[in-house]
Amino acid sequence: MNNASNISNLADRLRDDVRSLGIMAALIGGLILWFATVGSTDRVTYRGVDQAWAEPGRIYLNTEPPGHYVIERNADFAAMKVGCTYDLSYDVKFGRNQRGNRLKTIRRVNLVGC
Template identity: 80%
Template sequence: MNSASNLSTLADKLRNDIRSLVIMAALIGGLILWFAATGSTDRVIYRGVDQAWAEPGRVYLKTEPSGHYMIERNADFAAMKVGCVYDLSYDVQFGRHQRANRLKTVRKASLVGC
């Protein structure tokens, strides 16, 4: 009888451990999805278009501090004024060996002040 109660206790413990692992995996997955959906934001001073890089439908931005930002030719880009401060929201990339100088694709440019 003692071994039967030990097996029952062991089964309950295993069930609780599995439940905890599933909850932890769901929370980590939700956090990753949240970061992927919201992206990341940098506050920069817009210094104009980088003429050295040309690509149809896209513009490379010169900013201070220097960053590697690319934006689609859209209403956000058309409204940008040289010398103004912007919050640039861009896509986040996950994984190892991410370079600090990687190209950042801007989703949205929000004016902070001029």
């Protein structure tokens, strides 16, 4: 009788542990998905196009502070004015060795002020 109750208690604890691990994995996965969907945002002052880089269809921005930003040639880029401050939302990259000088591909541009 005692062995049966010990096995039952052990099974209940194992079931609770597995449920907790499943919930934790779902929360971590949701957090990673949220960061991948939302991206990250930096507030910068736009100083013009970086003339040192040239690539068809893509523009490298000269900003203060510098940040290695790349934007597609689209309506957002056409609306940007030199000297204005913008919030630049860009893709987040996960993994090791992600240095601060990597290219940041801009998804959205929001004007903060001129």
